[in-house]
């Protein structure tokens with residue numbers, strides 16, 4: 058099979074690999090669409106610790122090809138959305154429905170197991186979700202990124218009518234913008250890439266600012282005189298302005314406001330915070346490193362963040378992928394140079410890249 062394999066910083070190659078076989082509790086799937094996450098961009102740029110020689114791709118929809126032992130609920134030919142998390146199933150985090158925090162866990166395509174940017178992939182059956190009638194395989198490839206936004210909203214950290222600033226319009230924050238669209242709040246987006254600002258405007262952001270040319274503090278104060286109720290921050294090492302986003306968020310938040318870290322990489326953004334600001338303004342700082350949950354008290358998997366996100370896509374609340382998405386045929390990725398060019402173009406080239414595995 059063909060597979061896109063990470064060999065290290067700026068070194069993703071397309072290779073021929075032996076077809077994998079499903080073990081007990083696993084299924085063999087043929088990926089249909091793969092979203093390239095901005096986490097993959099971090100992997101490519103060497104900002105995230107990675108497993109050596111791993112097949113990348115953790116945002117994908119797929120068709121089931123074969124079942125391993127002890128898999129009863131699925132049939133070959135079923136279309137699925139794949140939650141890429143690997144869990145132990147018995148630790149405190151897993152029992153609490155917080156599998157991302159499992160100390161023995163992993164993530165298909167990031168660490169612990171190969172991902173979906175290949176002709177075939179093995180996935181644990183517990184991570185499979187049936188597609189609602191209204192959700193296409195293309196849409197289902199975008200659930201993972203959308204889920205991070207769903208979790209931030211479901212946490213209650215943002216309530217209807219809030220004045221919200223989105224610092225960094227990555228895939229996560231573009232889905233936050235979509236959730237907020239129906240809530241009647243005032244949204245200001247900030248990003249250096251015009252394609253992302255265009256996407257956020259399409260999702261209802263009242264104003265979109267470019268940190269390289271706009272005075273962000275002055276513009277936010279003009280619209281939100283006492284500051285933002287909530288600032289949602291996406292830290293991206295490859296976006297130079299993002300180094301200042303966290304310190305900026307502390308300035309932009311109103312007294313007793315909330316700063317949400319929805320994506321966090323690197324140390325420098327944290328070094329730039331004026332530590333007393335959060336104390337003097339009584340800010341609440343929230344982190345969403347548990348990207349999505351299935352808490353039993355909320356209904357477990359059937360009402361978990363993944364299922365809620367799938368349903369929201371099916372009901373048209375979330376547009377997945379955003380219109381400013383570049384759809385790339387898998388057959389166009391012939392060399393490491395083809396793959397490198399895709400990642401080097403981000404974030405300026407497209408709000409999202411999705412690979413069509415059948416093309």
Ligand SMILES: [Zn+2]
Nearest residue numbers: 094096201202
């Ligand atoms: Zn992702």
Ligand SMILES: [Zn+2]
Nearest residue numbers: 145148151159
């Ligand atoms: Zn566990």
